Amino acid sequence: GAVVSQHPSRVICKSGTSVKIECRSLDFQATTMFWYRQFPKQSLMLMATSNEGSKATYEQGVEKDKFLINHASLTLSTLTVTSAHPEDSSFYICSASAGPHTEAFFGQGTRLTVV
């Protein structure tokens, strides 16, 4: 299958700082990228969807100003958690899709810990 690389895999940051997570499709062009948050023993919660060259679409309840998403190219999307707080600590997962009728391929996830 196609490869999606997510970086970093783990990050610890101080409360109040910002953290950027990168998601890259290595061997295909991703017209759409999805960002999820996964809580322990729970499913993936869709946070937002980004399409290359346009603004991200956020799910209800997700703060746009706190979780900044940029999809600048067909191979790269970034999620920036701004002014992080301990309650933002979680496992963040990205996935990338080459088209509307195709499956999405997943990155390995990023474990964010805010102290």
Next chain:
Amino acid sequence: AQSVAQPEDQVNVAEGNPLTVKCTYSVSGNPYLFWYVQYPNRGLQFLLKYITGDNLVKGSYGFEAEFNKSQTSFHLKKPSALVSDSALYFCAVRDGNNFNKFYFGSGTKLNVKP
């Protein structure tokens, strides 16, 4: 609203027996349905998908799934389970009316015992 339901948190089956992991969905448009598997400390891996065509789709590792429009279901099946199939399985749906919506079920832990 779009949603995916996996009614079983856990499924236990003996090696060599058939397995079924259940999934039902709700979308406003045509459903695009997927199954993924997650092994411990690994990312989600794509297993199979239904977009259109035959209701029975075959995927990786001998898995298959049957799309049932009347029951809005997409159950995952395998004729003979292996211990190595033990993992967390997720059903997902993408809404044909809004491809930005890609939702996952709560996951089902499959335990295959020797």
